[in-house]
Amino acid sequence: MDAADRWPAEGDRGVIHHVIASSPYTTRFVKLLGDHPESFPPQEHRFWIESGSHGAFRVGHAGPFAHVEVGPWGFVQAFRRRAAKDHVVIHQLSNPRLLLYLAGARSTTRRCAWSVWGGDVYYYRQRPRTWDHPFRESLRRAVIPSIPVISSMIPGDYETVRSIYGSCARYVHAFYPIPMDYASLELDGDRPPRNGATILVGNSGHPSNAHAEVFRILARLRDPTVQIVSPLSYGHRRYVSSVIALGRELFGERFQPLTEFLPAAQYARLIRGTDAAIMNHDHQQALGNIIAMLMMGKKVFVRRPATGACNAAAVRAHLSEENAVAGWRNLFTALNGAV
Template sequence: MIIHIASDEKFINSAYWQFNNIGEKENIFYILVQDVDKKLKHVNIEDGMNLVSLNIRNLKILGKSLDKATLVCFHGLDYYSSIVLNNLPRNQKVLWILFGKEVHNNSHLLNTKKNIGEKTYAKFLSKNILDRLKGKYKDYFRGVYYRIRNKTGSPFYEITKAMKRANYCGILYKEEFQLVKEKLNTKIEYIKFSYYPIEKMIGDINSKISGINILLGNSASTTNNHLEAFDMLKKMNLDGRKIITPLSYGDKNYKNEIEKKGKQILKDKFKPLVNFMPLHKYNAYVQNCSIVIMNHYRQQAVGNVLAMLWMGSKVYLDKRNTLYHYLKRIGVNIYEISKDFIPENKEALNSLTVAQQEHNRACLKEEINKEVLLNDLKIAINSVICR
């Protein structure tokens, strides 16, 4: 029996489908929610799924009760799921499927400032000495609060402890895994896993790009470094193009400021998306973007990037992003923002040729089609279970 600990995230039904199609092991999902009587936003409840309230005492009991599981799989790690993991029996095998934010937003592991451009940091995150002192005191008293109220460590402490306890890390590509393993300094092992086979990521796998607009970023978060991207875009000849900028989830204050700045700098070419769209509807909307700029310095928006590449877009990434190196390794035509998206490059806004588009699709099909991912997952899970 494989136990899954998850939250109400849009990826979970895909994980349910994959794990139930790789073998005869029973899969039980515990979905951790604020209110068990409230309808879920993303997860469609299926056989073998159970709702569990965010009650610390019950989460500790749940962790201790999972001694009969062959494997316990955690879909991302937040404070509450980490409580479950940190209360598992000592010898229980643990697979942690990496979301990304549990590592990259964790100041206990990384210097999170490195993920933010200078202009973005100065505008949204810089603090004076008094604010920094307040932050240190707040961190200290947060730890005291959690020890007294919940008899746990602070959220960052529990999440870091949980990550270091995991035996296996599930993620699509090894470049990001190596970064995580180095930061954790553990013997954690790699398992190839992606929530979205290309057939599930794209509503119609025959979809192709049909316009010349530019897709910028994936959310209203500082790690998109929109201000730095605006500085690059304003130097380019954007005649006839719109800058499609998704801001439908993330920080509301950041969203409002980016909307204002985008309109100031890019005028009527700036087109923010402020309302949430289902994945397939979103993919149809951005199908008119032949150019994609994801100005993240860390792994982010992997699904968006893969979907746009599949449909034929020309994608620009920052070289600090491990996703850039993964795509280069598997042979995808991928471009570096600081080197290739510059006014001096007369081909910067040229669309990919038909041959380049077909080459990219062939590379992705070999890596993330349904049969390949299911087979890779089946081999990995059987290997884990047999140890």
């Protein structure tokens, strides 16, 4: 029997339908909710997890929650199965099919919340310059003002939404648990002997990392012992290919592209073996990597306008599980009261 068919009919507060992409962040988010059933009763949440035909990561298990793996049009099921008192949380507003659907269903949009995901907000200035992306941006400008509740980790992201899209939504501070095994960072693992430094560049295969600018600066060092590591396990395939080609052209065998997701403990070992990180985003991004590097007393370089972490201990305390639970509970409460 399909998980959707086992879903309870309707609770006192209705059901929260989560339209979300498959990623390590999704796994940690689902686990957070599942670990706190007193705040997030399983019967009040359903997950529609988009893996996509080329998905590099699959959640696989959603704990006590009913969940369905869907394709790019799978979100339609969430809206069709939504009862009168149900709401939808859109985790990242990037799917053009979803934008098109919402643009033609404004009354449905008013039953939604938008949870900002990564550089989600900054599509308006980072979108590719091909013919279809201006149309996608026009859909965003039509849809976003109708969404009554918006959450993000950084208040500045919400302020950007207000100024660019004219949103009057209620803001809720909520954030996704960072998929980093911090305990592994504190282990005294053996570090293989090396002749030079290892530098981590970027956190994904998204153009906002601006890898080429960093690579060309590092290439000027003319140090044959420097190793360059770039996580590229998700993002734009064409962009990833261009990053790999440039990295190999400039650094040869000293360039290590990470094109597959690593288990949390293995990624933590990688961080332990890194000497410095360069995050060239022009907005807050890669917070998990930044915190991990700072925890170990290593250097992190960020672009000046970016909102970043300055004190690892303070940021980790702010991003505690207790605060994460409170944030999502506040979001769901605000959404239930929005309409």
